Amino acid sequence: xxxxKLKDKYAIVGVGYTPQGKVPGRTALSFYIEAGINAIKDAxxxxxxxxxxxxxxxxxPLLNEPVATPYLVAQHLGIKPTVLSQESFCQRNQFIQAxxxxxxxxxxxxxxxxxxxxxxxxxxxxxxxxxxEPFNDNAAYGEFGFVGDYAMAAQRxxxxxxxxxxxxxxxxxxQRKWANLNPIAQYFNETLTEEDYINAPxxxxxxxxxxxxxxxxxxxxxxxxxVERARDLKNPVVTIMGLGEANPSVDVHQxxxxxxxxxxxxxxxxxxxxxxxxxxAIDGCEIYDCFTYTVEITMQDYGFFKPGEGVxxxxxxxxxxxxxxxxxxxxxxxxEAYFMGLTPVTEGVMQLMGRCGDRQLGEKTSTxxxxxxxxxxxxxxxxxxxxxxxxxx
Amino acid sequence: xxxxxxxxxxxxxxxxxxxxxxxxFQKCKNCAHIIWPNSLFCPRCYNNNFExxxxxxxxxxYTFTIFRVAFHKAFKDKVPYTxxxxxxxxxPKLVSNIxxxxxxxxxxxxxxxxxxKSCGNTFxxxxxxxx
Numbered sequence: 045x046x047x048x049k050l051k052d053k054y055a056i057v058g059v060g061y062t063p064q065g066k067v068p069g070r071t072a073l074s075f076y077i078e079a080g081i082n083a084i085k086d087a088x089x090x091x092x093x094x095x096x097x098x099x100x101x102x103x104x105p106l107l108n109e110p111v112a113t114p115y116l117v118a119q120h121l122g123i124k125p126t127v128l129s130q131e132s133f134c135q136r137n138q139f140i141q142a143x144x145x146x147x148x149x150x151x152x153x154x155x156x157x158x159x160x161x162x163x164x165x166x167x168x169x170x171x172x173x174x175x176x177e178p179f180n181d182n183a184a185y186g187e188f189g190f191v192g193d194y195a196m197a198a199q200r201x202x203x204x205x206x207x208x209x210x211x212x213x214x215x216x217x218x219q220r221k222w223a224n225l226n227p228i229a230q231y232f233n234e235t236l237t238e239e240d241y242i243n244a245p246x247x248x249x250x251x252x253x254x255x256x257x258x259x260x261x262x263x264x265x266x267x268x269x270x271v272e273r274a275r276d277l278k279n280p281v282v283t284i285m286g287l288g289e290a291n292p293s294v295d296v297h298q299x300x301x302x303x304x305x306x307x308x309x310x311x312x313x314x315x316x317x318x319x320x321x322x323x324x325a326i327d328g329c330e331i332y333d334c335f336t337y338t339v340e341i342t343m344q345d346y347g348f349f350k351p352g353e354g355v356x357x358x359x360x361x362x363x364x365x366x367x368x369x370x371x372x373x374x375x376x377x378x379x380e381a382y383f384m385g386l387t388p389v390t391e392g393v394m395q396l397m398g399r400c401g402d403r404q405l406g407e408k409t410s411t412x413x414x415x416x417x418x419x420x421x422x423x424x425x426x427x428x429x430x431x432x433x434x435x436x437x
Numbered sequence: 438x439x440x441x442x443x444x445x446x447x448x449x450x451x452x453x454x455x456x457x458x459x460x461x462f463q464k465c466k467n468c469a470h471i472i473w474p475n476s477l478f479c480p481r482c483y484n485n486n487f488e489x490x491x492x493x494x495x496x497x498x499y500t501f502t503i504f505r506v507a508f509h510k511a512f513k514d515k516v517p518y519t520x521x522x523x524x525x526x527x528x529p530k531l532v533s534n535i536x537x538x539x540x541x542x543x544x545x546x547x548x549x550x551x552x553x554k555s556c557g558n559t560f561x562x563x564x565x566x567x568x
């Protein structure tokens with residue numbers, strides 16, 4: 045599979061934000077529409093230009109509101125795209141799908157959106173749960189999904205190599221320092237110390253409160269098109285330099301990847317091969333961080349450090365503002381807001397466009413001026429992984 | 438309240454065994470793979486002829502977590518409780534609970550044996566640490 049012909053051929057030309065955090069009274073659909081419209085405006089496009097719409101997975105609505113289907117999103121955006129798509133179960137192929145559709149000429153400008161009202165609707169994730177009736181037999185054992193599943197993966201990691209809270213605390217704290225520079229981050233006004241981290245209650249061993257992603261209201265969107273068209277639009281050109289994807293697929297309860305590599309390894313190799321670069325070309329990372337552990341295992345599988353050496357990699361603020369390799373510069377899912385893979389990807393785009401204010405990579409944060417940023421997304425419980433390497437032309 | 442597993446076309450092989458406190462699994466007659474979860478076909482060789490075998494109920498803790506928070510009202514009075522992946526000696530990995538064991542004795546690789554616990558009108562295989 046020679047993907048090199050796709051290198052730097054497609055670009056992300058606009059991003060859409062909404063009010064985020066806890067924004068009571070809003071439907072998931074309303075955030076979809078607001079994020080989508082803002083991305084179209086940000087790109088300097090009009091709605092008639094959008095001929096592909098790809099929505100992320102939508103969990104069932106918790107409140108009295110319609111499911112935010114892609115039909116409904118398209119209807120409210122007033123568009124009739126050639127291709128309309130929504131993934132069902134976290135298999136994270138939005139960008140590989142967008143590039144494929146553009147490459148085959150089915151579409152010209154593709155809008156990718158995720159939104160939810162998870163905070164106001166009290167979506168089950170990490171805090172006190174309001175879970176609908178369980179959907180599989182594991183509930184009979186009190187096993188309800190993401191938190192317990194990732195906790196068991198992390199517990200096995202602690203057995204396989206040297207890791208644990210002493211490593212993860214650095215990840216949580218470094219990201220919080222980025223969030224403290226980002227006014228729209230949910231934890232903008234709250235600092236995090238080692239004592240705060242360790243003294244926070246255990247939720248599901250070995251995870252404490254600050255090991256887990258936030259729950260957010262809001263939406264996020266971006267638009268993918270050709271570099272050719274991107275050059276005529278108003279934003280600086282940020283290309284998709286490399287793309288990778290891997291789907292180990294096996295349910296975490298039967299998986300052997302807890303003791304070996306996750307999909308990040310194969311996906312990373314594919315993306316770096318397409319981009320024709322090595323790890324040392326990366327100026328910053330936006331890593332999908334549903335849990336602190338996910339950042340560690342992903343970067344370990346990408347090859348940034350050997351198994352068990354994460355604690356040395358992340359310590360002394362190495363990935364915080366002023367650090368040698370900035371990681372999750374918006375605060376990430378842990379400290380900014382949860383919009384699935386669009387939290388990392390849109391932050392990578394914003395950094396390369398130079399639109400990040402006090403957290404801007406470069407002189408402002410005593411970090412390297414960024415040219416290439418590594419982003420990734422992860423679905424299911426380590427069952428799906430995608431890698432997106434972005435570059436400022 | 439209690440939550441119950443729901444037997445399906447695929448999984449009734451396992452749950453019918455549970456009713457009799459037996460760990461019944463499908464073993465592929467072609468490649469000898471003991472498959473789990475239950476399926477109509479062997480994922481290794483696509484054969485669909487199986488013999489049903491009873492596993493002995495011994496294994497080890499592959500990994501676990503201790504839930505400190507109830508994610509469903511049925512578990513409000515049960516925290517803290519342990520969910521574990523049990524690697525049975527014959528190969529399959531089962532999600533279950535560690536029971537009848539002090540929390541500080543629950544560690545990866547510890548040997549366990551099955552303990553059948555009632556659940557509605559059937560039984561579920563749970564596991565306790567053995568020395």
